[in-house]
Each structure stands twice: as C-alpha cells, then as structure tokens.
Amino acid sequence: MTTPLRGISSMATRQVLAELVQGWTTRGGEPVAIESVGGVDAARRVQGGEEPFDVVFLASDAIDKLQAAGRVVPGSKVDLVHSGVAVAVRTGTPHPDLSSEATVRQAVLAAPTIGYSTGPSGVALQKLFERWGIAEQVRERTVQAPPGVPVGSLVAQGQVALGFQQLSELISLQGIDVVGPLPAEIQITTTFSGGIVAGSANADAVRRLLTFMASPEAAEAKRRQGMDAA
Numbered sequence: 001m002t003t004p005l006r007g008i009s010s011m012a013t014r015q016v017l018a019e020l021v022q023g024w025t026t027r028g029g030e031p032v033a034i035e036s037v038g039g040v041d042a043a044r045r046v047q048g049g050e051e052p053f054d055v056v057f058l059a060s061d062a063i064d065k066l067q068a069a070g071r072v073v074p075g076s077k078v079d080l081v082h083s084g085v086a087v088a089v090r091t092g093t094p095h096p097d098l099s100s101e102a103t104v105r106q107a108v109l110a111a112p113t114i115g116y117s118t119g120p121s122g123v124a125l126q127k128l129f130e131r132w133g134i135a136e137q138v139r140e141r142t143v144q145a146p147p148g149v150p151v152g153s154l155v156a157q158g159q160v161a162l163g164f165q166q167l168s169e170l171i172s173l174q175g176i177d178v179v180g181p182l183p184a185e186i187q188i189t190t191t192f193s194g195g196i197v198a199g200s201a202n203a204d205a206v207r208r209l210l211t212f213m214a215s216p217e218a219a220e221a222k223r224r225q226g227m228d229a230a
Contacts, residue, residue, distance in 0.1 A: 009057035010039030038147025079230035115160030167226035
C-alpha cells in the first residue's frame with residue numbers, strides 16, 4: 001500500500017496517535033497520515049463528506065453522532081483512551097492547591113484569568129462553574145482557547161493564569177508547570193474513539209489499525225502521553 005491511510009483527529013489525541021502510528025508502522029502496518037485540528041472542525045469536515053478520509057478520531061460522543069448521521073461505518077467505533085483534565089500555570093508562578101473540590105474552587109475564584117478549551121473538557125468545566133454557582137462571577141475572567149490552540153500555550157504566553165485541559169495536551173508544552181490533575185470528585189474524563197469513515201476503500205486496513213491501537217501492546221504509549229487505555 002503506497003498511499004497512506006488518511007485520518008483526521010482532534011488536537012487532544014495528536015501526540016498519542018503519532019506514537020501509536022509509529023508503533024503500528026514499525027510492526028509492518030500500513031502507512032498512516034493523520035491531520036489534527038480542532039475537534040469541532042474535524043467533525044464538520046467528516047460530516048461534509050467531501051474529503052476522502054479513511055479514519056476519524058474524536059471524543060466518543062462525537063463519533064456516535066457521525067455514526068448516526070451515516071458518516072462513520074456502523075459498529076466500527078473503537079474506544080481507545082480515557083483522558084483526564086489537569087491544571088497548569090506559567091513556569092515560575094505559585095502552584096494552587098488542587099487537593100479537593102473546595103480548594104480548586106478557591107483557586108478558580110482567586111485566578112485573574114482562567115483558560116479552557118473548545119472541546120468536551122471545556123464544556124464540562126463551564127457546567128462545573130455553573131454547579132458551583134460562580135459562572136457569572138468568573139465569566140469576564142475566562143478565556144476560551146481558539147479551536148486547535150492548546151490552553152497551555154496561552155498559559156505560557158501569560159494570557160491565562162490558570163489553564164484547564166486534558167493532561168495529554170499539557171505535558172509536552174514548554175513554559176508551563178502542570179500542577180496536577182483535578183481531584184477525583186470533579187475529574188473530567190473524556191473517552192476518545194476511532195471509527196471508519198463511510199465510503200473508505202481501506203476499511204479492512206483501518207480495522208486492523210484500530211485493533212492494534214486498542215490492544216495491550218499500545219497501552220504503554222498511552223501512559224506516556226498522560227492517558228489511560230480504554
């Protein structure tokens with residue numbers, strides 16, 4: 001196979017997918033080229049059906065919607081990783097206490113600016129602020145990173161004092177300190193999955209790829225990227 005399998009993913013999984021693809025091709029698997037963009041944009045492009053994608057990687061519920069719309073092959077969805085949210089600050093600045101729900105709430109109220117993503121974790125974080133009754137209080141201090149832009153980059157540049165995003169999107173960035181994950185009682189976990197795009201001429205190859213990505217062989221790569229095997 002000379003033409004690579006063509007995939008599209010959200011930014012949240014770009015690092016782990018790159019490592020998994022390397023492991024796949026090292027074992028003799030077909031070449032794979034994955035474009036990583038904002039999750040909303042990725043879903044829109046697959047939904048449009050105008051580009052010849054073979055495989056798509058998105059949050060599980062987004063894959064479900066594409067499957068319901070006939071853009072992902074029924075029954076082809078494979079859950080790959082669970083990704084939790086961590087908190088980051090600019091290198092050299094004080095670290096907030098993340099030991100409990102109460103201390104995280106206090107850190108949010110004390111932060112001059114708070115950053116979150118356009119992805120599932122950002123939506124869940126806004127709901128958490130609403131549950132805490134502070135959504136209006138912090139609204140003017142919250143910054144949503146543009147699609148495809150890591151929250152951590154805004155933290156590193158000093159645009160955001162306290163950044164929330166999947167650990168996998170924070171651990172490789174320079175200029176920030178990852179303070180730690182959210183405590184268990186308020187942890188926001190997103191499951192990311194892969195699916196065969198309807199109309200792909202390489203469905204069998206994609207199935208083999210997804211089987212490898214979900215196998216025990218792939219678990220260590222997921223851990224290195226701050227994710228858990230699904």
